[in-house]
Amino acid sequence: MNNTILFAISNFGSKIISLIIQPYLSYALASPDVMGVTSLMQSVANLLIPVVSLGVSFAVIRFGLDRKVDKSSVFMNGFATILLGFALMAVCWPLVRLIPNAADYLVLIYACVLMSCTQFIRSRMLNRLVAVDGVLTSATLLGFYYLFLDVLDLGANGYLLAMACSDALSAIFVFIAGHCHQYFSFKKFNKALWKDM
Numbered sequence: 001m002n003n004t005i006l007f008a009i010s011n012f013g014s015k016i017i018s019l020i021i022q023p024y025l026s027y028a029l030a031s032p033d034v035m036g037v038t039s040l041m042q043s044v045a046n047l048l049i050p051v052v053s054l055g056v057s058f059a060v061i062r063f064g065l066d067r068k069v070d071k072s073s074v075f076m077n078g079f080a081t082i083l084l085g086f087a088l089m090a091v092c093w094p095l096v097r098l099i100p101n102a103a104d105y106l107v108l109i110y111a112c113v114l115m116s117c118t119q120f121i122r123s124r125m126l127n128r129l130v131a132v133d134g135v136l137t138s139a140t141l142l143g144f145y146y147l148f149l150d151v152l153d154l155g156a157n158g159y160l161l162a163m164a165c166s167d168a169l170s171a172i173f174v175f176i177a178g179h180c181h182q183y184f185s186f187k188k189f190n191k192a193l194w195k196d197m
Helices: 002-028 032-053 056-064 071-091 103-115 127-151 155-177 191-196
Strands: none
Touching (some): 002 127, 032 056, 032 071, 056 191, 103 155, 127 155
């Protein structure tokens, strides 16, 4: 019951912040061209995230919930997969540049993709941390939108930079608050488990 209430509060808080964000973006990204580019770039980033992670985010949750499986191995295998996927995406740089309008924003798109990986805490059932992170991520996103779009007037670059910075803060917060450093050990990489994942 506590988890349901916790997620309801988190979801409600995030939705309220989203209600503030959408009208603000319409104001800050006044040009229809910029709005179209930012929408396309967000779609490209959302498309690349599962490609880069090779679908391992679901496996991290599934194997992380299994009490028989070493959590450090799950964490390190997920980390290794993200790095491998990102390396493959870096090799595919010339192909990704062919996506319309992507060439000008490619570095920021890659940053957005790399920073959006926080599934390990879900597998450890740290529901309060997940809920708090959801609200904080939405709040920092709003703050970064204001900084990069209103104060610095960076347009589409600012939009993507705000997403990357918000996700980066989320990843750092989750890593520290979730004590993920305890699971970080290169020795714990498990090749057999990696194949299963």
